Amino acid sequence: MFKSKTSKVGLIVFLAISMLLAACGKGDKATSGSGKNALDQIKKRGKIVIGVKYDTRLFGLKNPKTGEVEGFDIDISKELAKEILGDEKKVEFKEVTSKTRIPMLNNGDIDAIVATMTISEDRKKEVDFSDVYFDAGQSLLVKKGSPIKGLEDLKKGTKVLAVKGSTSAVNIREKAPEATILEYENYTEAFTALKSGQGDALTTDDSILYGMVDQDPNYQLVGGTFTEEPYGIAVKKGNKELVDALNKALKKIKESGKYDEIKNKWIKTN
Numbered sequence: 104m105f106k107s108k109t110s111k112v113g114l115i116v117f118l119a120i121s122m123l124l125a126a127c128g129k130g131d132k133a134t135s136g137s138g139k140n141a142l143d144q145i146k147k148r149g150k151i152v153i154g155v156k157y158d159t160r161l162f163g164l165k166n167p168k169t170g171e172v173e174g175f176d177i178d179i180s181k182e183l184a185k186e187i188l189g190d191e192k193k194v195e196f197k198e199v200t201s202k203t204r205i206p207m208l209n210n211g212d213i214d215a216i217v218a219t220m221t222i223s224e225d226r227k228k229e230v231d232f233s234d235v236y237f238d239a240g241q242s243l244l245v246k247k248g249s250p251i252k253g254l255e256d257l258k259k260g261t262k263v264l265a266v267k268g269s270t271s272a273v274n275i276r277e278k279a280p281e282a283t284i285l286e287y288e289n290y291t292e293a294f295t296a297l298k299s300g301q302g303d304a305l306t307t308d309d310s311i312l313y314g315m316v317d318q319d320p321n322y323q324l325v326g327g328t329f330t331e332e333p334y335g336i337a338v339k340k341g342n343k344e345l346v347d348a349l350n351k352a353l354k355k356i357k358e359s360g361k362y363d364e365i366k367n368k369w370i371k372t373n
């Protein structure tokens with residue numbers, strides 16, 4: 104009798120401790136990374152961690168001489184840090200690719216993505232977006248003198264290069280169903296593949312392709328743009344406070360003229 108009472112008490116104590124531990128675990132998860140309090144956490148931490156490209160000239164490119172990442176998305180991110188945390192230095196950059204950016208965000212590795220990322224209905228199922236901060240459109244890059252002049256020339260046997268996880272890879276399958284699509288890890292790899300003759304054309308946003316022309320003028324854009332690619336800043340789902348803060352910051356950057364200054368510095372339209 105006495106024995107079973109103690110074991111009952113023991114069991115209750117054990118269950119209570121287990122429940123407490125489980126609750127603690129849950130609590131940790133809800134507050135780590137993002138969740139409801141993402142903006143508070145960023146402010147408490149005194150730093151926002153932003154996922155950017157390291158291989159995309161004009162938007163986010165690591166300068167091998169200085170080790171710094173440079174580009175439109177980088178300058179916009181610094182301004183966001185200035186608006187939200189009062190100092191453009193209160194930002195830490197982490198490298199993302201088109202394929203890794205959503206998993207990294209949802210893992211809690213980064214607070215936001217500022218990485219040539221199109222706002223799309225499909226992606227809205229996985230992340231929340233800020234207002235549009237840049238308008239691009241998908242196009243084609245070919246070597247000068249190529250017989251490919253536009254989408255209509257992407258026939259059976261034509262090899263088109265794209266990057267994994269990009270809208271470009273999805274769109275091109277629909278726009279050129281006959282062509283063979285080869286997918287690469289990032290834009291540096293895709294452009295290297297085009298230059299080494301592994302494909303006939305490379306497809307992504309015009310804004311990114313201009314960066315490749317800038318690097319090698321033997322290449323050119325053809326066929327105009329055939330999709331709309333509005334860029335947004337992505338955050339973990341349910342982060343209304345952070346989205347509001349980012350939108351407020353974007354509005355301020357636009358109104359102050361800073362946005363145009365950054366755009367004129369990086370964006371080529373020729």
Ligand code: GLU
Pocket residue numbers: 201218219220221266268269270271307308311332
């Ligand atoms: N804007 C397109 C996208 O979000 C292409 C650029 C990229 O791969 O980041 O997928």
